[in-house]
Amino acid sequence: MTALGDLMREPSPSGRFGEYGGRFVPESLVPACQELERAFRLAWADPSFRGELDHLLRTYGGRPTPVTECHRLSEELGLRILLKREDLNHTGSHKLNNVIGQALLARRMGKSRLVAETGAGQHGVATATAAALFGMECTVYMGAVDVARQELNVFRMNLLGATVRPVESGSKTLKDAINETLRDWVATVETTHYCLGSVMGPHPYPFLVRELQRVVGEEARSQCRQVLGDADPDIVVACVGGGSNAAGTFAGFVDSGARLVGVEAAGGAAMGHGIPGVVHGMRSKFLQDEEGQILEAESISAGLDYPGIGPEHAQLGDAGRAEYGQASDEEVLAAFRLLARTEGILPALEPCHGLAWIVREAGRSIPRGSAVLLTMSGRGDKDVALVLEHSR
Numbered sequence: 001m002t003a004l005g006d007l008m009r010e011p012s013p014s015g016r017f018g019e020y021g022g023r024f025v026p027e028s029l030v031p032a033c034q035e036l037e038r039a040f041r042l043a044w045a046d047p048s049f050r051g052e053l054d055h056l057l058r059t060y061g062g063r064p065t066p067v068t069e070c071h072r073l074s075e076e077l078g079l080r081i082l083l084k085r086e087d088l089n090h091t092g093s094h095k096l097n098n099v100i101g102q103a104l105l106a107r108r109m110g111k112s113r114l115v116a117e118t119g120a121g122q123h124g125v126a127t128a129t130a131a132a133l134f135g136m137e138c139t140v141y142m143g144a145v146d147v148a149r150q151e152l153n154v155f156r157m158n159l160l161g162a163t164v165r166p167v168e169s170g171s172k173t174l175k176d177a178i179n180e181t182l183r184d185w186v187a188t189v190e191t192t193h194y195c196l197g198s199v200m201g202p203h204p205y206p207f208l209v210r211e212l213q214r215v216v217g218e219e220a221r222s223q224c225r226q227v228l229g230d231a232d233p234d235i236v237v238a239c240v241g242g243g244s245n246a247a248g249t250f251a252g253f254v255d256s257g258a259r260l261v262g263v264e265a266a267g268g269a270a271m272g273h274g275i276p277g278v279v280h281g282m283r284s285k286f287l288q289d290e291e292g293q294i295l296e297a298e299s300i301s302a303g304l305d306y307p308g309i310g311p312e313h314a315q316l317g318d319a320g321r322a323e324y325g326q327a328s329d330e331e332v333l334a335a336f337r338l339l340a341r342t343e344g345i346l347p348a349l350e351p352c353h354g355l356a357w358i359v360r361e362a363g364r365s366i367p368r369g370s371a372v373l374l375t376m377s378g379r380g381d382k383d384v385a386l387v388l389e390h391s392r
């Protein structure tokens with residue numbers, strides 16, 4: 001098992017995080033993954049690349065995002081709650097950190113086209129945004145079922161100049177969209193970069209996306225120190241779909257004394273109920289039936305409906321450095337209302353999973369008076385209609 005001090009650094013040369021990760025792709029994609037890894041490592045060590053990324057995230061994206069201390073919510077829970085405000089990014093979530101970085105990398109590799117998978121459409125909209133900003137062509141694969149469910153996001157992507165391809169295979173949802181995007185990439189790799197949306201897929205994506213999201217945790221660490229008088233939070237909480245906002249957050253705190261907690265949707269808990277397997281180019285934990293068929297994740301929040309989890313989370317969980325809780329749809333809706341009423345913030349339903357876990361554990365596994373940081377991964381405008389539906 002990996003020593004605690006080695007966690008969240010480098011994967012092995014073959015892209016392993018302990019027994020998870022790796023690169024399980026068709027022969028024809030191996031060179032593309034290798035080219036991407038080489039390009040990323042060079043770019044990441046290049047001050048001019050880092051400078052341009054920083055500049056864009058500031059002047060276009062709105063970074064640094066603040067840390068907000070929640071006085072009324074804290075009083076209600078008997079804790080000290082701080083929020084890392086990724087909801088204040090352009091396009092309303094942490095996803096912009098990843099897509100701006102990957103688009104910049106694609107341009108550096110001489111690629112003129114982005115392809116992406118999307119579930120509910122949030123990563124598709126973010127990728128279409130970055131493609132518009134860089135004048136790149138953009139194709140987004142989306143399960144036909146999701147296309148029908150998320151009409152507005154399809155229209156947003158069209159407005160941004162992207163082509164949305166409905167995927168009719170399998171269950172016509174996110175997991176099928178990922179397979180189609182990989183297929184497109186195999187055929188077009190000369191001109192095309194696959195802009196993958198979370199810390200998943202074949203090496204180097206889990207590593208690359210974690211590094212691009214690291215800014216969340218690093219900013220939060222120093223901002224928390226200002227609020228807490230040079231101390232770190234006692235507990236750091238983030239919601240987990242594929243796991244990118246959590247990985248970026250944890251990367252800033254893995255060498256601190258903070259308890260790290262990822263919170264999954266109860267209906268999509270790959271850490272809670274998953275079985276190790278190889279899917280979408282990586283070895284990780286997935287919801288599967290007895291025959292090894294991948295199950296559909298079910299959650300009120302479309303952003304947490306991936307039936308697997310990034311491989312590094314599987315490693316962090318096994319090593320005991322991070323723990324993974326769950327929240328039910330009802331708890332999530334209650335947390336949404338609580339934050340709106342006490343702090344004037346309408347949160348996305350995804351980070352409400354983290355808040356719901358904090359509410360449940362306050363005074364139980366979280367001692368009274370603890371300082372708790374929650375990454376507010378996105379804003380709630382997209383979910384207001386859904387909350388309304390559940391209010392009737």
Ligand SMILES: *Cc1c(COP(=O)(O)O)cnc(C)c1O
Pocket residue numbers: 093094095122123197198199239240241242243244245246303304348350351377378379
């Ligand atoms: C996409 C999304 C998530 C889930 O993705 P991760 O890779 O697990 O971070 C969480 N919150 C919001 C607001 C999202 O848009």
